Amino acid sequence: xxxxxTIDRIERAVRETSHYVKRNLGTHAGKRGxxxxxxxxxxxxxxxxxxxxxxxxxxxxxxxxxxxxxxxETVDCGEGxxxxxxxLDGSGNLASNNSVGTxxxxxxxxxxxxxxxxxxxxxxxxxxxxxxxxxxxDSDVVQEYLLRDGHNERRGVFxxxxxxxxxxxxGKPIDRSEQVNALAEDLQRDxxxxxxxxxxxxxxxxxxxxxxFGYPKSEVYPEGKLRIHFEAAPLAYLVEAAGGDSSDGQxxxxxxxxGGLHAxxxxxxxxxxxxxxxxxxxxxx
Ligand code: FDP
Numbered sequence: 001x002x003x004x005x006t007i008d009r010i011e012r013a014v015r016e017t018s019h020y021v022k023r024n025l026g027t028h029a030g031k032r033g034x035x036x037x038x039x040x041x042x043x044x045x046x047x048x049x050x051x052x053x054x055x056x057x058x059x060x061x062x063x064x065x066x067x068x069x070x071x072x073e074t075v076d077c078g079e080g081x082x083x084x085x086x087x088l089d090g091s092g093n094l095a096s097n098n099s100v101g102t103x104x105x106x107x108x109x110x111x112x113x114x115x116x117x118x119x120x121x122x123x124x125x126x127x128x129x130x131x132x133x134x135x136x137x138d139s140d141v142v143q144e145y146l147l148r149d150g151h152n153e154r155r156g157v158f159x160x161x162x163x164x165x166x167x168x169x170x171g172k173p174i175d176r177s178e179q180v181n182a183l184a185e186d187l188q189r190d191x192x193x194x195x196x197x198x199x200x201x202x203x204x205x206x207x208x209x210x211x212x213f214g215y216p217k218s219e220v221y222p223e224g225k226l227r228i229h230f231e232a233a234p235l236a237y238l239v240e241a242a243g244g245d246s247s248d249g250q251x252x253x254x255x256x257x258x259g260g261l262h263a264x265x266x267x268x269x270x271x272x273x274x275x276x277x278x279x280x281x282x283x284x285x
Pocket of ligand 1 (some may be wrong): 198231
């Protein structure tokens, strides 16, 4: 058996921590009333899961730093890859007992940096069952695992279907631009509406059925809501590896240069034809 490399070790630590998170999530779902570095209210589960992932990932050989959506600063851990993590993506869904997940980006350069420096991206989805989807520079496939009872099984590989069926675009029409509203209306004419409020869960629908997920800029979020390092770039890496595309409205999300650790971007992920449609509609800004 080949020796484990650093990405194998990161993958294993994310899987094992995710098993534990899933089993204990309900006990930590209450609001705590503090805010994260993006000024959003954290749930107890955000802080709890961040501590768990930190304890599992920071000591690994080959991990050089740990940066989280829940911490203002990067924690230096030695020499090696820079980890960027959203430990509990979609935690606003906890109160209503809907899906949440985890997103991990592994960069081979210190942050801030663009998604072109990613060497792996992982997304865990806590739905009716827990899955983990992994794209790596050293693998040709986007692999999905089923995580159950402390055990992991290969469940299949993701390749975006040629046809597409679903669309989910975030935000209230009253806060979005006219161009975004026109695009959404157009797409919703022949695609099924799927928006649940956790990026990982909404993206899982796009990976499975084909389609488009979007979090555009709006009056509430003039730069978009999703963070480049922790959400947009790692998910773009996954989708592009699965044969799809990504965009901030003009270019691939992997080419967006973050102005800081918690910088945000408008985010569109999905089938190439739909991303072309997004850029044709919004390319002017
Ligand atoms: P949350 O704030 O609940 O952690 O990370 C931001 C995020 O969730 C995404 O997972 C999700 O897609 C989005 O915000 C939901 O935002 P809205 O409530 O504005 O739809």
